[in-house]
Amino acid sequence: MQKRILITGCSSGIGLAAAHDLQARGYHVLAACRRPDDVARMETLGFTGIALDLDDPASVDAAAEKVIALTGNCLHGLFNNGGYGQYGPLSSVSRQQLERQFSTNLFGTHQLTLRLLPALQNSGDGRIINTSSVLGLIATPGRGAYAASKWALEAWSDALRMEVRESGVRVSLIEPGPISTRFTDNVHQGEQDKPVRNPGIAARFTLPPEAILPKLRHALESRHPRLRYPVTLVAWVMSVLKRLLPGWMLDRILRSKPDATPN
Numbered sequence: 001m002q003k004r005i006l007i008t009g010c011s012s013g014i015g016l017a018a019a020h021d022l023q024a025r026g027y028h029v030l031a032a033c034r035r036p037d038d039v040a041r042m043e044t045l046g047f048t049g050i051a052l053d054l055d056d057p058a059s060v061d062a063a064a065e066k067v068i069a070l071t072g073n074c075l076h077g078l079f080n081n082g083g084y085g086q087y088g089p090l091s092s093v094s095r096q097q098l099e100r101q102f103s104t105n106l107f108g109t110h111q112l113t114l115r116l117l118p119a120l121q122n123s124g125d126g127r128i129i130n131t132s133s134v135l136g137l138i139a140t141p142g143r144g145a146y147a148a149s150k151w152a153l154e155a156w157s158d159a160l161r162m163e164v165r166e167s168g169v170r171v172s173l174i175e176p177g178p179i180s181t182r183f184t185d186n187v188h189q190g191e192q193d194k195p196v197r198n199p200g201i202a203a204r205f206t207l208p209p210e211a212i213l214p215k216l217r218h219a220l221e222s223r224h225p226r227l228r229y230p231v232t233l234v235a236w237v238m239s240v241l242k243r244l245l246p247g248w249m250l251d252r253i254l255r256s257k258p259d260a261t262p263n
Contacts, residue, residue: 003123004071005220006030006116008052008109009082011038014131014179017209018079018216019047025217030067032082054082054108055100064115075119077220080109081131085146093145105149106156117164126169129219130157132228134177134235137242140254161227172219175239177232178206205234 005022009015010031019029023046031042032052042049050066053059067075086093086101093101113128120126135143136150154173161171215229230236241250 002026002028003076004028004030004074005077005079006032006050006067006075007079007081008032008054008112009131010042010047011035014176014209014212015079015081017213018081019045021210021213021216022220023047027077030070032063034082052082052112054104054112057108057111060108060111061115064112067116068119071119073119074122075116075126076123077127077129078113078116078120079129079131079216080113082108083131083149085143087143087146089142090144098145098148101145101149102152105146106152109153110156113160117169120169121164121167124168126167127220127225128157128160128164128169128171129216130171130173132157132173132175134175134230134232134238136173136175137235137238138250138254158227170219170225172225173228174212174215174219175228175230175235176212177230177235177238179211179232180206180208205232207232 003026005027007015007019007022007029010019011033015031019031019042023029029047030050031039031045031047032050033039033042034051034053036051039049039051048070050063051059052063083105084101086097109130120128130153132154133146133150135147136154139147139151157171157173164171212229212231215231219225219229228239230239241253245253
């Protein structure tokens with residue numbers, strides 16, 4: 001039977017690269033996007049387009065119902081990749097902006113995953129892969145809201161992994177680091193006159209979206225998927241420094257270059 005996977009955030013970047021790769025590997029790809037024109041474009045590319053706005057509970061329910069109907073309630077993979085960044089000093093981020101950041105990056109993912117969990121269990125070998133960030137490991141000035149949502153996603157993924165293990169479903173995190181996508185272009189800036197930007201040196205460590213594909217394939221197809229998959233050198237280094245350095249020293253490093261840690 002052809003394996004079915006739902007990928008959120010498919011309009012570009014990591015999601016679109018994953019959709020093309022998995023389709024070439026024989027998967028039936030259900031490609032979820034927020035904008036109607038992107039959903040239509042997914043159909044022209046040979047995917048099954050799914051309308052999904054993670055910030056809208058009704059949209060999440062409708063998308064889940066459509067996926068369940070299309071797959072006969074049997075889904076092999078769920079790649080929770082959709083999300084965006086709310087940047088700016090925390091003093092510039094309103095409660096409403098913070099709620100929306102969590103609504104899209106965590107609450108919608110939670111709702112969608114729970115709705116599709118029976119379908120993933122029915123496959124006998126279901127996989128849930130969540131796109132985190134290097135900012136799910138460390139926080140930097142100007143990116144506190146986004147980092148908080150990704151730290152929460154990391155904790156949520158850890159708890160879910162242990163809770164569903166006996167059902168045969170496996171949960172993994174992909175931690176990209178700097179990837180050349182439209183993510184930075186779509187960032188919501190808390191201070192328009194003082195936008196938080198990545199320095200030019202970040203480009204030296206930036207990889208294309210396709211860099212995540214070996215990690216995604218392993219998470220989907222290995223009998224023993226890993227808990228976490230750092231992708232770029234930045235993600236690897238930060239995961240090591242987080243474990244080895246005392247907090248005050250890591251703070252000093254991150255404060256010295258407040259815009260030095262992308263995506």
